[in-house]
Amino acid sequence: MKTILILSGGLDSTVxxxxxxxxxxxxxxxxxxxxxxHAREVAAAEKVCAALxxxxxxxxxxxxxxxxxxxxxxxxxxPVPHGHYAEDSMKKTVVPNRNALLLSAAFAWAxxxxxxxxxxxAHSGDHAVYPDCREEFCAPFAQAMKNADxxxxxxxxxxxxxxxxxxxxxGAALGAxxxxxxxxxxxxxxxxxxxxxxxxxxxxxxxxxxxxADPTEYEA
Amino acid sequence: MKTILILSGGLDSTVxxxxxxxxxxxxxxxxxxxxxxHAREVAAAEKVCAALxxxxxxxxxxxxxxxxxxxxxxxxxxPVPHGHYAEDSMKKTVVPNRNALLLSAAFAWAxxxxxxxxxxxAHSGDHAVYPDCREEFCAPFAQAMKNADxxxxxxxxxxxxxxxxxxxxxGAALGAxxxxxxxxxxxxxxxxxxxxxxxxxxxxxxxxxxxxADPTEYEA
Numbered sequence: 001m002k003t004i005l006i007l008s009g010g011l012d013s014t015v016x017x018x019x020x021x022x023x024x025x026x027x028x029x030x031x032x033x034x035x036x037x038h039a040r041e042v043a044a045a046e047k048v049c050a051a052l053x054x055x056x057x058x059x060x061x062x063x064x065x066x067x068x069x070x071x072x073x074x075x076x077x078x079p080v081p082h083g084h085y086a087e088d089s090m091k092k093t094v095v096p097n098r099n100a101l102l103l104s105a106a107f108a109w110a111x112x113x114x115x116x117x118x119x120x121x122a123h124s125g126d127h128a129v130y131p132d133c134r135e136e137f138c139a140p141f142a143q144a145m146k147n148a149d150x151x152x153x154x155x156x157x158x159x160x161x162x163x164x165x166x167x168x169x170x171g172a173a174l175g176a177x178x179x180x181x182x183x184x185x186x187x188x189x190x191x192x193x194x195x196x197x198x199x200x201x202x203x204x205x206x207x208x209x210x211x212x213a214d215p216t217e218y219e220a
Numbered sequence: 221m222k223t224i225l226i227l228s229g230g231l232d233s234t235v236x237x238x239x240x241x242x243x244x245x246x247x248x249x250x251x252x253x254x255x256x257x258h259a260r261e262v263a264a265a266e267k268v269c270a271a272l273x274x275x276x277x278x279x280x281x282x283x284x285x286x287x288x289x290x291x292x293x294x295x296x297x298x299p300v301p302h303g304h305y306a307e308d309s310m311k312k313t314v315v316p317n318r319n320a321l322l323l324s325a326a327f328a329w330a331x332x333x334x335x336x337x338x339x340x341x342a343h344s345g346d347h348a349v350y351p352d353c354r355e356e357f358c359a360p361f362a363q364a365m366k367n368a369d370x371x372x373x374x375x376x377x378x379x380x381x382x383x384x385x386x387x388x389x390x391g392a393a394l395g396a397x398x399x400x401x402x403x404x405x406x407x408x409x410x411x412x413x414x415x416x417x418x419x420x421x422x423x424x425x426x427x428x429x430x431x432x433a434d435p436t437e438y439e440a
Contacts, residue, residue, distance in 0.1 A: 108317035144361035
């Protein structure tokens with residue numbers, strides 16, 4: 001099985017990389033640098049792939065920023081909101097059409113190299129904030145991708161029904177604690193995780209609920 | 221009605237720009253430079269927008285080329301095939317997942333600026349060669365886009381049932397002969413249209429079948 005994994009360098013996609021590698025996939029990881037606020041996630045993705053010994057491509061698509069006004073993740077004039085991930089204020093972190101762009105890029109690679117599947121790590125906790133993590137988006141998108149090329153590749157979303165705490169538990173069950181420690185989640189993008197932004201709050205909570213020791217150094 | 225039009229600078233999207241402008245749309249045109257063999261199409265798109273007096277964004281996404289091996293349009297090691305557009309050899313000109321990438325970028329802009337629709341100029345003659353011009357791709361993709369953001373934008377494909385000759389006839393009916401003359405179709409990308417590649421053959425044939433004088437200078 002040849003699989004293209006969308007690897008952001010965050011916790012969820014890092015655990016999914018460990019899982020697919022453990023299952024014996026021929027794994028190729030894609031990180032899209034679409035002009036996020038910071039490069040630390042990309043650096044984390046590189047470390048994860050080096051640790052797993054899998055192929056990694058980083059594709060720079062900074063031109064997309066021009067189309068993405070209004071998101072705290074691509075527009076420096078919008079401050080990063082603090083608080084719990086599920087709050088309404090977190091909608092400021094929505095990057096317009098991010099998943100369609102990431103998935104389309106991954107499928108382009110899958111069609112070029114005749115991969116069997118494209119995998120990504122959307123989980124159930126994403127749905128409340130991100131419209132493009134919902135089944136209403138994913139199901140028709142996956143169907144469109146089956147007809148986008150003469151080669152057929154399938155979309156795989158193994159974590160769709162899991163909470164983030166269950167993703168962390170899966171990582172621990174795979175013995176991927178050291179790999180999870182390499183991942184980076186913070187929206188602020190400083191050397192240490194801030195501990196206050198939506199993804200930091202969610203990351204802390206996930207380790208705590210899973211009963212797994214959190215290897216992350218937080219500022220707060 | 222606020223509309224984002226995907227404008228390649230080729231004949232079909234140029235006629236669609238004329239049509240939407242004539243219908244009174246607030247038109248914003250998007251040209252994606254994904255590392256096509258040449259920049260002449262992009263320059264043609266600029267001229268078309270200047271002539272119509274509409275907003276134009278050119279977004280450079282050259283990083284995509286790394287994901288698109290094997291197409292004559294993005295991989296310099298693959299020669300441009302000559303002959304009729306509908307021949308099997310034209311499959312070499314398929315750019316992997318091109319439409320999903322272009323449409324996803326256009327919808328990102330539509331979500332950012334709260335546009336009502338995204339328009340593109342796929343026509344019936346495209347289907348034989350390009351899997352991602354087929355209804356089996358377009359219908360589920362449009363459905364996915366309705367659920368990709370909290371803002372809803374619709375996909376418009378007004379030329380889907382038309383032949384390219386009918387698109388040219390539409391351009392002539394709109395009085396857009398001068399605009400069509402600004403458009404550029406050739407896969408070779410030299411100053412004049414080569415007259416031999418698939419799109420040149422198709423362009424000539426469309427003007428001829430429509431009974432519209434072809435303003436294009438061909439080398440052959």
